[in-house]
Amino acid sequence: MTKTTILDVQVADGADDKYRLKMGPQHPATHGVLRVDLELDGETIDKCDPQVGYLHRGFEKLAEHRTYAQNIVLTDRLDYISAMANNVGYCVAVEKLLAIEVPPRAQFIRVMVCEMARISSHLLWLATHALDIGAMTVFLYCFREREVLLELFAELCGSRLTNTYTRLGGVRQDVTHSIMLKLQRFVDEFPGHIAEYETLIDTNRIWLKRTIGIGQISADKAVDLCLTGPSLRGSGVAYDIRQHIPYAAYNQMDFEVPVGETGDTYARYRCRMEEFRQSNTILRQCIERMPPGPILGKDAPDLIMPAKPGRKLEFDAVAGNALIKLIDNRDLYMAGDVYVATEVPKGELGFYFISDGMGRPYRMHIRSPSFLHIGALATIGQGVMIADLIAIIGTLDVVLGECDR
């Protein structure tokens, strides 16, 4: 029997004494299917080369063949940990493109689900980040609270993860009294839970040793690397789209943007912990000030059948179509392009549309924070140790569904 080689294992010889390790895509700490090609000198990383694409599903191309409303489903699968925030981000962008009005109640509900998604996403981040550094108990504590939020999502729209809750011009279902009561209870209890996580890790010597000064990024460098969200704010740049270019009802909300100073893993950790508290106050404001009224704009389209492929949508030609009733003499599909960014838990999620006047986007581009954060990993991960790289991957908070799209 001839001996076959299954694994091409390279070992160090005299000529090239770099130890090459392909970490991932099945590695437990790379949060999905990230592969990082490492060149090691002992346990120190000489070169760090992240490889993406294992979860590529071609959403941008898929979107060109579906109506604007149908594409909402795709956005669930971007950052599957905070699907609600993606839904809102997408709808805000399309509404700007198609000039659809959203009633105030829907705006408030959107802010509410966005912040619920933010808390749930940050909880999962904290859980996995702590687990990566070895603190196992925080992981389960976080899942306990996340469960409450996911159950609320399920009650709200019937689905825990892939929500598809928003629709163009509003939201799909109204919030019920029971949801509000449960959310109120969660909002009341949650600050106590944050304190609980902090007692476990915040002043723990080992945690501090593992996070302070690790993966330090200066403010300039963070901007250069296109970091957004808490990863950028940890470096001291107070950039939050919720405050700078408010969407939905964020301009009526009173909240602060927590900013770190040092730009290391610990600063980013503190930033997200403060965001827990800010999101909680936003949720409280939503509950207190939720306006009555419709949840859907008057001219909101639903799952409209698009024009036939290759045919321009002519309103006269399809008279009698449900579409026409909906658009009510208004030019629903305008040609042009638009870029709208929203603040999802990971950072800035931008949608860029080119519309040629058809019922589908001519081109949809997604600017996903995870993709750029993984790109930044190559720079940040240089010269650190393997254990630090794991901490840095955790602290940049990447989700591969969003990165590969």
Add this chain to the structure above:
Amino acid sequence: MQILILLLQIAMLLAIVLLHVAYLTYFERKIIGHMQVRMGPMRVGWHGLLQPIADGIKSFFKEDIIPQQADKPLFLAAPIICLVTMLAALAVLPFAEGWVLADINIGLLFIFAMSSLASYGIILAGWASNSKYTFLGGMRSMAQVISYEIPMGLSLVGVMMLSGSLNLSEIVAAQGTSIFSIYLFPQIIGFFVFFIAMLAETNRVPFDLPEAETELVSGYITEYSGMRYALFFMAEYIGMMVIASIGTICFLGGWNGPFAIPFFPPFWFILKVYGFLFVFIWIRATLPRYRYDQLMALGWKLLIPLALLNIFLTGLLKVLVR
């Protein structure tokens, strides 16, 4: 006849210890479960009491995968080395007065020798698997064991100086029966060093770097499956029990307790050992993991100087008392 009785005793000890190992996993899962607001095993038997047995049967019947590129003889030998050395260390442990298989005069040294040999199993496992993660895990283990064997040995030198013996039964006897005469009080620095070194020696959190799940997949046991994996697991748990027994014998007065228990002299010994094991598990549920270089720094820069200081202070104490 004598040999027969000895063999019977060995078999009994093995059976009892392995049963304890099985239920130590249950103990750990239950305690960590309750610390982490969940139940732990609940399905197999009443409150999951039969779970260790189900796990044992499962690992027996699982496929035994040997990687094609592995160095087969070493790959097969590694878990056995780990387990056998750990079991051998049991022989010199006195569970109660006279309850010891081999009452040799170098008991403490023998246990050190055996626990050092066990790290050969880990290193060989890491090397023979011919995988990068296991290799790194083996390397880490080698460095860790060398670094922590020293403070651990040094921390017990104070105990040897006080008792004047390496025989474990004599160390216990030297501490007397009173709770105030145990070596924990005069050797508090030694106990501190021993306690930290013991966590590192048994590869437990926060020093579980050789098998750091999130960094090295599973470290040196990545390529192992089925019963061979279980052997490593058993070796680790026996190691925990042996080290906890050493702590009990050297610092907590062994089998002596506030009052004697009739018919079952090892009662206090077992209670103290389980006290140690509970702390092991408690720490696992609480602390994050050290980084490799921080672990080395802690060992060489803090623990070894402290242990040396402890030896000096103990010597001073002996001179002054005399």
